[in-house]
Amino acid sequence: MSEVGRRAGVSATTVSFVVNGQDKGITPATQQRVQDAINELGFRPNRTAQGLRTRRTQTIGFVTDEIAVMPPAGQTVAGAHDVAWAHRSLLLIVNTTRSPRIMRAAIDDLIDRRVDAIMVAVVGTRRISLPTDIRQVPCVLVNCYAAGNDFPCVLPDETEGGRAATQILLDAGHRRIAFLTGLPGAWATRARIKGHRMALTAAGIPPGSAVLRAGNFKADSGYALARELLTLSGPSRPTAFLCGNDRMAMGAYLALAEAGVRVPEEISVVGYDDQIDLAPEIHPALTSIRLPFYEMGHWAATQLFAGAIQQLPPRTYIQCRAVLRDSVGPPAAGAS
Amino acid sequence: MSEVGRRAGVSATTVSFVVNGQDKGITPATQQRVQDAINELGFRPNRTAQGLRTRRTQTIGFVTDEIAVMPPAGQTVAGAHDVAWAHRSLLLIVNTTRSPRIMRAAIDDLIDRRVDAIMVAVVGTRRISLPTDIRQVPCVLVNCYAAGNDFPCVLPDETEGGRAATQILLDAGHRRIAFLTGLPGAWATRARIKGHRMALTAAGIPPGSAVLRAGNFKADSGYALARELLTLSGPSRPTAFLCGNDRMAMGAYLALAEAGVRVPEEISVVGYDDQIDLAPEIHPALTSIRLPFYEMGHWAATQLFAGAIQQLPPRTYIQCRAVLRDSVGPPAAGAS
DNA sequence: ATGAAAGCGCTAACAC
DNA sequence: GTGTTAGCGCTTTCAT
Numbered sequence: 001m002s003e004v005g006r007r008a009g010v011s012a013t014t015v016s017f018v019v020n021g022q023d024k025g026i027t028p029a030t031q032q033r034v035q036d037a038i039n040e041l042g043f044r045p046n047r048t049a050q051g052l053r054t055r056r057t058q059t060i061g062f063v064t065d066e067i068a069v070m071p072p073a074g075q076t077v078a079g080a081h082d083v084a085w086a087h088r089s090l091l092l093i094v095n096t097t098r099s100p101r102i103m104r105a106a107i108d109d110l111i112d113r114r115v116d117a118i119m120v121a122v123v124g125t126r127r128i129s130l131p132t133d134i135r136q137v138p139c140v141l142v143n144c145y146a147a148g149n150d151f152p153c154v155l156p157d158e159t160e161g162g163r164a165a166t167q168i169l170l171d172a173g174h175r176r177i178a179f180l181t182g183l184p185g186a187w188a189t190r191a192r193i194k195g196h197r198m199a200l201t202a203a204g205i206p207p208g209s210a211v212l213r214a215g216n217f218k219a220d221s222g223y224a225l226a227r228e229l230l231t232l233s234g235p236s237r238p239t240a241f242l243c244g245n246d247r248m249a250m251g252a253y254l255a256l257a258e259a260g261v262r263v264p265e266e267i268s269v270v271g272y273d274d275q276i277d278l279a280p281e282i283h284p285a286l287t288s289i290r291l292p293f294y295e296m297g298h299w300a301a302t303q304l305f306a307g308a309i310q311q312l313p314p315r316t317y318i319q320c321r322a323v324l325r326d327s328v329g330p331p332a333a334g335a336s
Numbered sequence: 337m338s339e340v341g342r343r344a345g346v347s348a349t350t351v352s353f354v355v356n357g358q359d360k361g362i363t364p365a366t367q368q369r370v371q372d373a374i375n376e377l378g379f380r381p382n383r384t385a386q387g388l389r390t391r392r393t394q395t396i397g398f399v400t401d402e403i404a405v406m407p408p409a410g411q412t413v414a415g416a417h418d419v420a421w422a423h424r425s426l427l428l429i430v431n432t433t434r435s436p437r438i439m440r441a442a443i444d445d446l447i448d449r450r451v452d453a454i455m456v457a458v459v460g461t462r463r464i465s466l467p468t469d470i471r472q473v474p475c476v477l478v479n480c481y482a483a484g485n486d487f488p489c490v491l492p493d494e495t496e497g498g499r500a501a502t503q504i505l506l507d508a509g510h511r512r513i514a515f516l517t518g519l520p521g522a523w524a525t526r527a528r529i530k531g532h533r534m535a536l537t538a539a540g541i542p543p544g545s546a547v548l549r550a551g552n553f554k555a556d557s558g559y560a561l562a563r564e565l566l567t568l569s570g571p572s573r574p575t576a577f578l579c580g581n582d583r584m585a586m587g588a589y590l591a592l593a594e595a596g597v598r599v600p601e602e603i604s605v606v607g608y609d610d611q612i613d614l615a616p617e618i619h620p621a622l623t624s625i626r627l628p629f630y631e632m633g634h635w636a637a638t639q640l641f642a643g644a645i646q647q648l649p650p651r652t653y654i655q656c657r658a659v660l661r662d663s664v665g666p667p668a669a670g671a672s
Numbered sequence: 673a674t675g676a677a678a679g680c681g682c683t684a685a686c687a688c
Numbered sequence: 689g690t691g692t693t694a695g696c697g698c699t700t701t702c703a704t
Contacts, residue, residue: 001681011691016683025689047449048393049681051384052696059428067414074410078403081431085438090445092395092426095417102421109426113383219617247614250586254619257593276612278583281555283590337697347675352699361673385697388680 001043008037019045051114058089060304061110061118061137063103067095072123072275072293076142079297080119087305089116104131111136117304120144121297125155125187138309140300143293145315152303152312154296158188161289161320162195165242165270168287168322170203172268173330174240178211180225180252182244182272186217189244192272196242215244222251230259239267239331246271246279249286249327264329274323285325292318337379344373355381387450394425396640397446397454397473399439403431408459408611408629412478415633416455423641425452440467447472453640456480457633461491461523474645476636479629481651488639488648490632494524497625497656498531501578501606504623504658506539508604509666510576514547516561516588518580518608522553525580528608532578551580558587566595575603575667582607582615585622585663600665610659621661628654 002012010030017024018034026034037043051057062080064073081091092115094106110118111133118134121142128144130151141153169177179196182189197207213229215221222243229238243249249271256263263269263284271279274290295318303309338348346366353360354370362370373379387393398416400409417427428451430442446454447469454470457478464480466487477489505513515532518525533543549565551557558579565574579585585607592599599605599620607615610626631654639645 012682013684013692014690017690020683027689030689044444044448046388046681047445048384048387049696050683052382052388052680052698053682053684055696057384067410067417074403077429078431081403081429085430088445090428090430090449092428093413093417094421094426095414108380109383109424112380113426219614220619223619247617250614251618253590254593257590258596260594260596276614278555278586278612278614281583282587283556283559348698349675349700350673353674356699363673366673382697385680386699388682388696389698389700391680 001045004034004037004041004043007041008033010034055114056116057114058087059092059113059115060084060089060301061106061113061115062091062093063096063106063110063118063120064093065096065098065122067093072143072291073121075275075293076121076297079294079299080142080301081297083298083301083305089305100129107131107134119297119300119304121300125158127187138304138307140303140309140312142296142300149314152309152314152316154299154316154318156188156291156296156320157317158191158320159195159198160317161272161291162192163199164195164320164322165192165272165289166196166199168270168324168328169240169242169268170199172240172328174268175205175331176211176235176238177240177242178213178229178238179242180213180215180222180229180244180248182215182217182248184214192244211238215248217245217248219247219251219254222248223255224251226252226255227259230255230261240328241267241269243269243271245273246276246286246288249288250276250278250282253282253286264327266332268328268331270328279323280325284327287325287327288323289320290323291320337381340370340373340377340379343377344369346370391450392452393450394423395428395449395451396420396425396637397442397449397451398427398429399432399442399446399454399456400429401432401434401458403429408479408627409457411611411629412457412633415630415635416478416637417633419634419637419641425641436465443467443470455633455636455640457636461494463523474640474643476639476645476648478632478636485650488645488650488652490635490652490654492524492627492632492656493653494527494656495531495534496653497608497627498528499535500531500656500658501528501608501625502532502535504606504660504664505576505578505604506535508576508664510604511541511667512547512571512574513576513578514549514565514574515578516549516551516558516565516580516584518551518553518584520550528580547574551584553581553584555583555587555590558584559591560587562588562591563595566591566597576664577603577605579605579607581609582612582622582624585624586612586614586618589618589622600663602668604664604667606664615659616661620663623661623663624659625656626659627656 005012005015018031096102117138122144125143129147141151145153200207213225241252271286271288274288279286279288341348341351354367432438453474458480461479465483477487481489536543549561577588607622607624610624615622615624
């Protein structure tokens with residue numbers, strides 16, 4: 001840097017000013033000379049040194065429970081990355097494999113590295129607990145929430161999602177909708193069931209009469225549940241399947257295909273998550289409710305850069321948008 | 337740090353020595369006193385300052401083309417992350433969205449940040465070109481190769497994978513295998529076809545007689561191709577489908593189910609990639625060839641830390657292991 | 673066996 | 689308008 005200064009006939013200070021574009025009143029002429037010297041020498045500022053001096057590393061720590069189980073985590077990373085990049089920042093990522101020990105160590109490590117902020121993201125929505133020393137740095141939670149709600153977090157609005165999914169079917173004219181749920185205990189499952197009931201009630205259908213079957217988010221549970229429901233006949237037979245996620249919907253598709261039941265002519269199907277590549281590619285393309293992973297990552301990073309995480313509400317919900325494709329149609333003529 | 341020294345009655349130098357475990361001949365007694373002071377004060381070294389001083393940031397840059405399209409990229413990140421973490425290092429990631437401009441900027445940024453090394457990974461195997469200034473830092477390529485082979489890279493052994501996939505079917509007794517390939521131009525597709533032919537030849541089957549149909553890696557191409565092949569009858573009808581990837585296999589599953597053709601009793605199916613959650617969950621669980629994404633990330637990071645990338649061969653291939661599940665059986669009795 | 677001193681590459685008062 | 693100076697928090701020769 002002082003070398004650049006020497007070449008331009010100025011001091012390192014001046015070089016610093018023009019590098020950082022600070023209009024400390026440097027003559028355009030000097031600015032040009034410095035710029036030239038920079039180009040000729042191919043000078044690039046050392047970000048490590050800048051970080052040490054300014055106490056801002058332009059780095060944000062991204063702690064996640066299981067990277068490997070992307071897509072979700074990947075989308076969240078992408079959302080956060082994009083806003084970070086726009087702020088000349090980058091993501092330093094740690095994969096805790098759900099080990100609290102690694103989580104602790106990761107937080108400490110990130111603090112030692114003087115990251116400007118930390119994001120904690122998990123793949124399946126759940127409550128987490130954080131080491132106390134994370135308070136040394138701004139922190140926001142993605143797809144999870146802290147024990148005492150003492151960190152701002154962003155979550156998918158699953159209740160609204162469950163309602164929207166049901167509404168799609170209701171709008172198409174269905175009255176007997178079977179909900180093949182995900183894992184019963186899961187936060188997402190409970191919220192979606194709640195939304196489902198709200199939609200039913202609003203449509204004048206007693207939620208008590210709803211057909212609910214518990215699955216586990218895996219394709220084979222969708223397959224098994226669909227087969228079971230297909231044995232029902234007459235007015236108790238559902239005209240539509242609402243699935244706990246797209247994998248379960250795929251399982252249902254297979255059961256339906258095997259049974260020679262056509263989608264959506266005879267039975268409509270709606271998935272959830274919209275996280276698998278398959279959804280739009282499969283025949284018929286699967287209508288689904290998209291989990292806003294990218295948006296959550298984006299939102300969280302945006303808040304961090306806005307530097308206003310203090311006045312954030314404990315929880316922020318992001319809408320789960322319906323992605324309408326071809327797996328929903330009117331109920332078959334003659335169905336109850 | 338000098339504060340710790342003051343408390344322990346020594347200099348900052350000594351503190352540094354014990355922090356870094358350097359056996360510069362510090363009395364155990366002094367060591368203990370320093371350690372105590374560190375604990376009492378909760379002292380933690382500033383990694384940024386260390387980085388500036390030592391010129392090693394314990395950070396490795398991970399440049400990828402599309403994070404969002406995980407799983408693959410996610411697994412690679414996980415593999416690299418795990419070895420980095422074991423070396424007290426972390427990954428700084430950049431998502432280029434396949435833009436050469438961002439790629440350039442990313443490399444420069446990482447160099448400015450003084451990362452110890454850079455890994456470049458892509459999701460679909462292909463040739464890439466790198467800005468020249470990346471040579472300032474050790475670099476290895478994952479799932480891609482440079483124009484002039486001037487960077488060591490690691491690739492999946494797709495030829496062997498294609499051979500293995502075919503061999504599974506051959507071993508089960510199949511003689512008429514249809515290969516529903518992925519995108520024709522893709523590096524992976526070409527290599528897999530080559531391996532497929534090798535296996536056929538070795539089994540005494542003229543590869544010229546093989547049924548090859550070009551798909552595009554998407555589920556609907558698997559669906560369409562399977563339907564088309566199902567119209568074949570007599571001795572020209574295949575007894576097994578080898579698919580370009582698992583998504584295509586899922587499409588084929590659906591076509592098969594619709595046609596009332598049972599897997600594996602009437603037709604065996606093998607997928608490729610083993611990257612979708614569905615493969616093991618679906619009925620029958622899909623036999624597939626696993627792409628070694630985790631292993632490639634792991635291997636690349638290991639080489640970087642070994643610091644011996646100079647003497648690496650231009651290309652290293654990692655085995656694609658077969659994952660045997662339930663979608664392969666003997667050919668149906670009476671089939672040609 | 674320990675400490676003094678120099679400096680990694682940069683920024684930011686403050687002075688001129 | 690631009691330069692001087694004093695660090696940011698650490699490591700590492702070289703003396704003692």
